[in-house]
Amino acid sequence: MRQAKTAYSGFLSGGGIPRRHDPHLLPLARIKKIMKKSSVDVKMISREAPLVFSKACELFIEELTKRSWNMTIQGKRRTVHKEDVAHAVATTDVFDFLIDLVHPNTSHHVDLNEDLEKKQ
């Protein structure tokens, strides 16, 4: 795993008592980069802001995964596919900002019933 070579190198990793950060946090420097690139006029970012995001992204991934998995099992499948993620996004209000990302206009709309038939 590349984990050891990423931003974790500055923190205690694995075992031990997480003095500063939970070792499973998402890399803070990467988060900060993404924040900066979100808009041309992002100037300064406090040290704590990426930290909040690291936990928030964890919660976000958990929620999106949970909802996607619900779509998967509705389709009586065991593999989460992109279509499940797209469906989860489409059925969750707070995920509206993701609609274009998961379901670009150029791609065809997947009919989940059709998908079910193919898989069975």
Add this chain to the structure above:
Amino acid sequence: MERGGGFHGYHRHPIHPTSGMQQQDMKQKQPETTNNASTDDNECIVREQDRFMPIANVIRIMRKILPPHAKISDDAKETIQECVSEYISFVTGEANDRCQREQRKTITAEDVLWAMSKLGFDDYIEPLTVYLHRYREFDGGERGSIRGEPLVKRAVAGSDPGPFGMGPFVPGFHMGHHHNGFFGPGSIAGFFKDPSSATGPTGFEPYAQCKE
């Protein structure tokens, strides 16, 4: 072919002109830094891996949620990886707008939390506030040591593997209904109030009273 425009136009290009450079960039070359004005915005080459969270981390978090027999397709992993970046961008944009309205230069943790609440991620606020408070207790945060009373003791009763061990996502707090009363000290509840009632010209500092 571009994959989605997204809110802030992140794209994953199938053929990357600097693919040769990606190999040497396996390490995170930028160490943890404190506040600094961005000086690398002139970088015209955006390495794909810099725009997303490492896929291994994303997968690990997904696996925490999924039952052991579940499988994840590669396109689902990549999609969620892209969604995370979009989420960061989306919330940061809102937080940044607020800073600009209040003529502040630094996006703070409070700005991020405020933006999340505004954008509908109310359920995240409470666990994030607890997390942030613990970070400040143990690490001093960005304002020095804070020795306030524990903010939300009951939130973690019986499940405390470590200073930041949140364990599973804390359920059942009905976040949406208890904005003001829930956090106890008014300084935190004030977090959700109109910015015009913020303390001082520098803006909103709900933890200010806990400084000394």
